[in-house]
Amino acid sequence: MSHSLLFLNDLSQKEKVKEIESLNNSELNEFIINTVKLCKPKSVYISIGDKDDKEYVKKKAIETEEEIVLKTEGHTIHFDHPLDQARAKDDTFILSSSPIPYVNTKSENEIDIYKLFNGCMVGREMYIGFFSLGPRNSPFQILAVQITDSPYVLHSENILYRNAFEDFYKNSSFLKFIHSKGNLDIKNRRIIIDRENNTVYSINTTYAGNSVGLKKLALRLTITKSVKEGWLSEHMAIIGFEGKKGKHYFTASFPSGSGKTSTSMLGRLVSDDLAFIREFNGKALAVNPEIGVFGIIQGINQRDDPIIWKVLHTPGEVIFSNVLMTEDKSVYWEGSEVEKPYSGINYEGYWSKESGKPASHPNARFTTPITAFENLDENYDNPNGVEIEGIIFGVKDYSLSPPVIEAFSWNHGIITIGASMESARTAAVIGKSDEYEFNPMAILDFMPVSLGIYLKNYIAFGRKLTKTPKIFGFNYFLKDEKGFLNKKEDKKVWIRWAIERVESNLDALLTPIGFIPKYDDLEKLFLETLNKEYKKEEYEKQFTIKLRKYLEKVDRIKLIYSQISDTPTEVIEELEKQKDRLLKYMKQYGDAVSPFDLY
Numbered sequence: 231m232s233h234s235l236l237f238l239n240d241l242s243q244k245e246k247v248k249e250i251e252s253l254n255n256s257e258l259n260e261f262i263i264n265t266v267k268l269c270k271p272k273s274v275y276i277s278i279g280d281k282d283d284k285e286y287v288k289k290k291a292i293e294t295e296e297e298i299v300l301k302t303e304g305h306t307i308h309f310d311h312p313l314d315q316a317r318a319k320d321d322t323f324i325l326s327s328s329p330i331p332y333v334n335t336k337s338e339n340e341i342d343i344y345k346l347f348n349g350c351m352v353g354r355e356m357y358i359g360f361f362s363l364g365p366r367n368s369p370f371q372i373l374a375v376q377i378t379d380s381p382y383v384l385h386s387e388n389i390l391y392r393n394a395f396e397d398f399y400k401n402s403s404f405l406k407f408i409h410s411k412g413n414l415d416i417k418n419r420r421i422i423i424d425r426e427n428n429t430v431y432s433i434n435t436t437y438a439g440n441s442v443g444l445k446k447l448a449l450r451l452t453i454t455k456s457v458k459e460g461w462l463s464e465h466m467a468i469i470g471f472e473g474k475k476g477k478h479y480f481t482a483s484f485p486s487g488s489g490k491t492s493t494s495m496l497g498r499l500v501s502d503d504l505a506f507i508r509e510f511n512g513k514a515l516a517v518n519p520e521i522g523v524f525g526i527i528q529g530i531n532q533r534d535d536p537i538i539w540k541v542l543h544t545p546g547e548v549i550f551s552n553v554l555m556t557e558d559k560s561v562y563w564e565g566s567e568v569e570k571p572y573s574g575i576n577y578e579g580y581w582s583k584e585s586g587k588p589a590s591h592p593n594a595r596f597t598t599p600i601t602a603f604e605n606l607d608e609n610y611d612n613p614n615g616v617e618i619e620g621i622i623f624g625v626k627d628y629s630l631s632p633p634v635i636e637a638f639s640w641n642h643g644i645i646t647i648g649a650s651m652e653s654a655r656t657a658a659v660i661g662k663s664d665e666y667e668f669n670p671m672a673i674l675d676f677m678p679v680s681l682g683i684y685l686k687n688y689i690a691f692g693r694k695l696t697k698t699p700k701i702f703g704f705n706y707f708l709k710d711e712k713g714f715l716n717k718k719e720d721k722k723v724w725i726r727w728a729i730e731r732v733e734s735n736l737d738a739l740l741t742p743i744g745f746i747p748k749y750d751d752l753e754k755l756f757l758e759t760l761n762k763e764y765k766k767e768e769y770e771k772q773f774t775i776k777l778r779k780y781l782e783k784v785d786r787i788k789l790i791y792s793q794i795s796d797t798p799t800e801v802i803e804e805l806e807k808q809k810d811r812l813l814k815y816m817k818q819y820g821d822a823v824s825p826f827d828l829y
C-alpha cells in the first residue's frame with residue numbers, strides 16, 4: 231500500500247489501525263496520515279462508532295471538562311467561550327480564486343492552513359469518526375470523516391449523525407473535516423471551506439455551528455455537489471402532516487432561529503434543519519442528512535413545546551449548551567416559564583439573579599438523538615426518502631408578508647418567495663440581531679457558489695418534476711404596536727390550510743403575489759384546530775396586501791439579482807411579472823388592498 235498507516239501503531243490502538251487498513255481506502259489513509267502529521271497529536275483515538283467508542287468519547291468529554299455531568303441520567307452541559315456563542319460569519323471563508331457576490335471568499339494565498347494547524351494538537355488526543363450524511367444503503371448517502379481534538383465535537387456527531395465505518399470500504403468519495411479547539415484564541419478563529427478538495431478546516435472555536443463538521447460546514451460542500459449533480463441540498467426541515475386523504479410531507483425553510491424546529495414539532499418529524507432532495511421518476515424525494523437535533527432552547531416551555539420539553543426532562547442523551555447550570559446540577563434557560571434560580575454557572579462564569587443579566591444565551595441549544603422525539607416519523611431513516619408535496623419558505627418579517635400565501639407555480643414560488651426572502655436576523659449568528667437581511671432560501675450564510683448557479687439548479691430541478699410540490703410563503707412574526715398579531719399555536723392553522731390546498735379541498739383568493747386563504751375557510755380552521763374565534767378584523771389586518779411595500783421589495787430584489795452576472799433570465803422575468811401585477815392592482819386599489827375587496 232502506498233500510504234501506510236503503520237506509524238499510527240505507536241499513537242493508536244493497533245487493532246483499529248488494522249480495521250482502517252482493511253477498508254482498502256488509500257484516499258482515507260492519506261487523509262489520516264497527512265492530518266496526523268500536520269496536527270501532531272499525542273495520541274489518536276479511532277472511533278468506528280460502536281458502543282465502546284461512544285462511551286469512550288463521552289468519558290473523554292467529561293474528563294477534559296468540555297462537558298459536565300448533570301443530575302438527570304444521560305444529560306451533560308457544555309459551555310462555549312463568551313465570544314463563541316454562535317456561527318462566526320466573519321471568520322468563515324470559501325476558498326475561491328475569484329470573488330463571489332454575497333459570499334465571504336479568500337484566495338488560497340491569503341490563507342496559510344499549514345501555519346494555522348501545524349502542531350495544533352500537540353499534547354492532545356485526536357479523535358477520528360466515520361459518518362454517513364443521509365441514510366445508509368441509500369442513493370442519497372454522502373460519507374464524511376471528522377478529525378478533531380474535541381471529544382465534545384465527536385460526542386455531538388455521535389448523536390447527530392449515522393456512524394458508517396464499513397461504508398468506507400474502497401470508497402474514495404467522502405467529505406473531510408479537520409477541527410481543532412486550538413487555544414480558543416478567538417481573534418484567530420477560522421473556518422475555511424475548500425470546495426475543490428471537499429475539505430473544511432476549523433480552528434479556535436467550539437460552538438457546534440462552527441466546529442461540528444457534518445452540520446453547517448458540510449452544507450457548503452453538499453450545496454457545491456448538488457448544483458453540479460442536479461439535486462438540492464437545503465436548510466429545511468422535513469415534516470409529515472396528516473390530512474383528510476393521508477399523510478403529506480413538506481419541507482420547511484426558515485432562517486436560523488425562525489421556525490424550522492418549532493414547525494417540525496407540529497407534524498411527524500423527519501428532519502428539523504437539513505434536507506437532501508432528489509428527483510426520482512418525476513417526484514421530489516427527501517431525506518434528513520442528520521439523525522439528531524441541535525435545537526434552540528430559549529423560549530422552550532411546557533405549554534408551547536410539550537414534545538421538546540419532555541425530551542429535555544427525561545433521562546437519555548442530551549447535551550445542553552450555554553444554558554445556566556444550577557448548584558444541584560440541573561439547568562435553567564430564559565423563557566422556560568419556570569422560576570428563575572438565584573445563582574448558577576453559565577458561559578460567562580458565576581451568574582446571579584441580582585446581576586439582572588440573562589441566565590442563558592439566546593442561542594443556547596440542546597443536542598439530542600432524533601429518536602427521542604415522540605413525533606418521530608416512521609420514515610425518518612428511509613433510504614428511499616419521502617415524497618415532498620409542499621415546500622414552505624418562512625420569514626421573520628414584522629410588517630409585510632402575510633401569515634400564509636401560496637405561489638402560482640414552481641418558478642413563481644422559488645423566485646418571488648424563496649429567492650426573495652428578507653428576514654430579521656437572529657442570535658444564531660454573531661453580530662447584531664433583528665436587522666432585516668436578504669436571505670434567499672434561508673441559506674445565504676451557507677452559500678458556497680454564486681446565487682445565479684444555485685437558482686439555475688433550482689429552476690432546472692423544477693423542470694424535471696412531473697409531480698411538482700406546491701410552494702408556500704409563511705410568516706409567524708407579523709406585529710403591530712401592541713406586539714405579535716399571532717399566537718405561536720396559530721401556525722397550526724396555516725399548516726392546515728396548506729394541507730387542504732395540497733389535497734385540493736379548498737379554493738383560494740387570487741392576489742398579485744399569490745393565493746391567500748378565504749376568510750370563511752380560516753374561520754372554520756381556527757375553530758376546528760384551536761377552538762378559537764378568528765375575527766374578520768384580524769383576517770383583514772393580517773392578509774391586507776401592502777402593494778406599494780411589495781413593489782418596493784420586488785425592486786430591491788430585482789436590483790440584487792440584476793447585479794449578479796450569472797442570474798438566470800427566468801429570475802428577472804418572474805420578478806417583472808410580479809411587478810406588473812402589483813402595478814395593475816395599485817391602479818385599481820392604491821397602496822394596499824383588503825382581502826375582502828378581492829372576493
Ligand SMILES: Nc1nc2c(ncn2[C@@H]2O[C@H](COP(=O)(O)OP(=O)(O)OP(=O)(O)O)[C@@H](O)[C@H]2O)c(=O)[nH]1
Nearest residue numbers: 484485486487488489490491492526529658706718
Ligand atoms: N413570535 C413567535 N415566535 C415564534 C413562533 N414560533 C417560534 N418562535 C420563536 O422562534 C424561535 C424558533 O426557532 P426554531 O424553530 O428553533 O428555529 P430553527 O429555524 O429551527 O433554527 P436553527 O436551528 O437556528 O436553524 C424561538 O425563539 C421561538 O420561541 C411564533 O409562532 N411566533
Ligand SMILES: O=C([O-])CC(=O)C(=O)O
Nearest residue numbers: 317438439446486503658
Ligand atoms: O448551525 C448552527 O449553528 C445552528 C443552526 O441550525 C443554524 O444556525 O442554522
Ligand SMILES: [Mn+2]
Nearest residue numbers: 465486487503
Ligand atoms: Mn439551522
